[in-house]
Amino acid sequence: MSKFRLVFAIAMREVKDQFRDWRITSPIIFLTGVFPFLVGYVSGEVVDFVRGYDANIIAEHLIPFFMLVVGFFPVTISLVIASESFVGEKERRSIEPLLTSPLEDWELYLWKLAAVMAPPLLGAFIGMTVYMLMVVDTFGIVMDVPLLLLAVCLTISQAFVMVSAAVVISVFSTTVRSANLLSSFIVVPMAFLIQWEAVTMFWGDYLDLWWIVLGLVVLSILFTRLGVSHFNREELLSQEFDSLNLRWLAGLFWESFKGGAQTIGDWYRKELASAVKQISRSILVMSGLFIGAWILGIILAGIFEVPVEWVQLEDGRFGFGQEQQLLALVSGETITMLWFHNLRAMMLGSAAGILTFGVLGVLILLLPMAIISYLMQPMMAAGVPAWKFLLGLVIPHGLFEIPAIILLGGAVLHVGVSLVTPNKGESILDGLVRSLGVWAKIMIGLVLPLMLIAATFEALVTPRLAVWLFSF
Amino acid sequence: MIRVEDLVKKFEDFVAVDTINLDVGEGEVLALLGPNGAGKTTTVRMLTSVLKPTSGKAYVAGFDVESDPKAVRSSVGVLTESHGLYHRMKAEEYLAFFGQLYGMDQDRLTKRIAAILEKFALVRFSQRRVGEYSKGMRQKLALARAMLHDPKVLLLDEPTSAMDPESARLVRNMIRDLRSEERTVLICTHNLAEAEELADRIAIIREGIIIENGTSTTLREKLLGSPKFEIQFIGNANGILPPDFPGFRDFALNENKVTYVCDDPVSVNPAMVRYMMDAGLDILRVQEVRQSLEEVYLEAVANHGGRDE
Numbered sequence: 001m002s003k004f005r006l007v008f009a010i011a012m013r014e015v016k017d018q019f020r021d022w023r024i025t026s027p028i029i030f031l032t033g034v035f036p037f038l039v040g041y042v043s044g045e046v047v048d049f050v051r052g053y054d055a056n057i058i059a060e061h062l063i064p065f066f067m068l069v070v071g072f073f074p075v076t077i078s079l080v081i082a083s084e085s086f087v088g089e090k091e092r093r094s095i096e097p098l099l100t101s102p103l104e105d106w107e108l109y110l111w112k113l114a115a116v117m118a119p120p121l122l123g124a125f126i127g128m129t130v131y132m133l134m135v136v137d138t139f140g141i142v143m144d145v146p147l148l149l150l151a152v153c154l155t156i157s158q159a160f161v162m163v164s165a166a167v168v169i170s171v172f173s174t175t176v177r178s179a180n181l182l183s184s185f186i187v188v189p190m191a192f193l194i195q196w197e198a199v200t201m202f203w204g205d206y207l208d209l210w211w212i213v214l215g216l217v218v219l220s221i222l223f224t225r226l227g228v229s230h231f232n233r234e235e236l237l238s239q240e241f242d243s244l245n246l247r248w249l250a251g252l253f254w255e256s257f258k259g260g261a262q263t264i265g266d267w268y269r270k271e272l273a274s275a276v277k278q279i280s281r282s283i284l285v286m287s288g289l290f291i292g293a294w295i296l297g298i299i300l301a302g303i304f305e306v307p308v309e310w311v312q313l314e315d316g317r318f319g320f321g322q323e324q325q326l327l328a329l330v331s332g333e334t335i336t337m338l339w340f341h342n343l344r345a346m347m348l349g350s351a352a353g354i355l356t357f358g359v360l361g362v363l364i365l366l367l368p369m370a371i372i373s374y375l376m377q378p379m380m381a382a383g384v385p386a387w388k389f390l391l392g393l394v395i396p397h398g399l400f401e402i403p404a405i406i407l408l409g410g411a412v413l414h415v416g417v418s419l420v421t422p423n424k425g426e427s428i429l430d431g432l433v434r435s436l437g438v439w440a441k442i443m444i445g446l447v448l449p450l451m452l453i454a455a456t457f458e459a460l461v462t463p464r465l466a467v468w469l470f471s472f
Numbered sequence: 473m474i475r476v477e478d479l480v481k482k483f484e485d486f487v488a489v490d491t492i493n494l495d496v497g498e499g500e501v502l503a504l505l506g507p508n509g510a511g512k513t514t515t516v517r518m519l520t521s522v523l524k525p526t527s528g529k530a531y532v533a534g535f536d537v538e539s540d541p542k543a544v545r546s547s548v549g550v551l552t553e554s555h556g557l558y559h560r561m562k563a564e565e566y567l568a569f570f571g572q573l574y575g576m577d578q579d580r581l582t583k584r585i586a587a588i589l590e591k592f593a594l595v596r597f598s599q600r601r602v603g604e605y606s607k608g609m610r611q612k613l614a615l616a617r618a619m620l621h622d623p624k625v626l627l628l629d630e631p632t633s634a635m636d637p638e639s640a641r642l643v644r645n646m647i648r649d650l651r652s653e654e655r656t657v658l659i660c661t662h663n664l665a666e667a668e669e670l671a672d673r674i675a676i677i678r679e680g681i682i683i684e685n686g687t688s689t690t691l692r693e694k695l696l697g698s699p700k701f702e703i704q705f706i707g708n709a710n711g712i713l714p715p716d717f718p719g720f721r722d723f724a725l726n727e728n729k730v731t732y733v734c735d736d737p738v739s740v741n742p743a744m745v746r747y748m749m750d751a752g753l754d755i756l757r758v759q760e761v762r763q764s765l766e767e768v769y770l771e772a773v774a775n776h777g778g779r780d781e
Contacts, residue, residue: 006572013569020560094556097617100520101573102546233522248484 014115028123031074040134071155074123083179086170109231157216164223256437275441283410293366297373306378326463334459358416392469397458404450411442473656479528488514490680499654503671511680512660549623555614559603574621608639664765683776695771700761704729706754
């Protein structure tokens, strides 16, 4: 029997076992047999109401949204099944006989993933079909095939994200209770996403919804990668109870942060240098993305043009009022203000990055570059040469700020990469804590001082230079 | 069939198994005897390639547990500490599922399931859900699962726990059969009587360290020293004095019996009988005082830093 056939056969066994559990079957039956009719009735009332005001277009946009809702609810059960299937087996200790079998870790993982996804997705599709037939029968509205495809893809990708994330939670939970509690971290963002999808669907921005599908697929691939990396026998059996050994974690962080350094000089020379080397690939990627952000700014400036008259320059020169405004910034207070402001953005980028495998954090950190290149375009259209714009407004402090951003972006990416590609024998928490140690090294050793120098230049040098350069 | 060399397992800063060495041959039964938390289960988990050793080497059925985990897992049958059955499944269904996991073909699996259910007297219950089984029946089914794919090596963690005496006897007989079939069995237990009854050799493990390893006889000799004898008289033996034989010691008189320890029973015991008869005592019985494995175990533990609770 081929490996995949074996996985499939075993998954089917598990699905069969799930269908014997009334706690799983009863909500699925309700959500496929009753809920679509309930939603059908509600949507009927809403459609009648809006049609009463001749707002047929609203009615047409509400129907596919309700279909998404019908599909989403059964899919949420997958979280419970995932907890039951992974942590439940750990809790009941029935996972150990499986782990002593010759199955590979990835086979076990795939089998579980397939088995967890199948019943809720089946429920979702049955529910959506029932609802769709009701819509055709009651309102005579036949949904377009692309729209139907979109709804199906959204449902599948949402299920995939939820299950893959739930599996990650399950891998490092030891009780169903704790896994269910942690699952709220999945349900809440997904609920927000559904609301966003509702608004997008209501406005008929179907292309945006396809982008959401793409984002969800990428996210679920990252979660699956994370799950496969950490779904191993060692990790599943090593944890006996849910507890955080904070002392040990602090020790691990300190070990990663301090390394073998005895003095600050030693730390800078050896540890920080090795940290930069460690994240060199991420720095390279971040640098590439930085260039990408610059190009994106130029492209966006072509699409969303800023009228030249908004650039309030007189023949490419500052007016008196602008000079005064800029020179008023030159003060010690501005240094502190700029430093704290930039650090806040850096911390936000880091936090967002740690929660999203580095993705959102990097996007936040890239934003200033895209904005600068976007703003440079109308300036150039207003007759300001690129060198003048860059030299007067960007380079003095940018010389320090840009490397700081790239370094921090690299460290944030490194955290994400460490999570999805852990070192051998390293748990999620170990990998996270170690990579946070590297992040802290970069942040404290390089980013903070660079940002302080950048703020000093931005407050004391850039305004003066800008005023001088823009005076002729 | 099982060879363990300087095996260590650490969990963060806790050492669960500390540099253990074991060698279990074909057809041999080894009991790993120790209290809860001694490192027995961790050892079994390493021997089934479920946990990776921190250092050291282990070979099971000729395969390295680290480099060839799949081959190791295919060659061993494991009865885990907690039997971990699926309660909504029927026994036959359950065995068929695990047979699939071990890659058994359908024909062989069907025959094997029938044979093993028969062997464990579970045929009558094969169509019942496992959740309806008694504790003993569940343990039997878990053992059946471990033996289903006919493994050369069996690692049995507490094989008779929760079993009624009749079922426990059945399982013990089965383990004896396994030995006669030249299979290698490692039993983890804290049941001293079971270890003595089933095992060819006993390894006492405590706090992750194997503190003693040998047959029950050699362990007794090593830990409890020379044998102890008892002579029982018809009537009271008050006033009798200890003789002065070489290697004779620990003489104790208790109304109608005396006990003593001697290094050379062959020369001392006949001389002792003559001495008592010369003293006018009528001997009812002369026997060796059998010292239990419990005493051996407690002595071993005491020699290595204290007694278990």
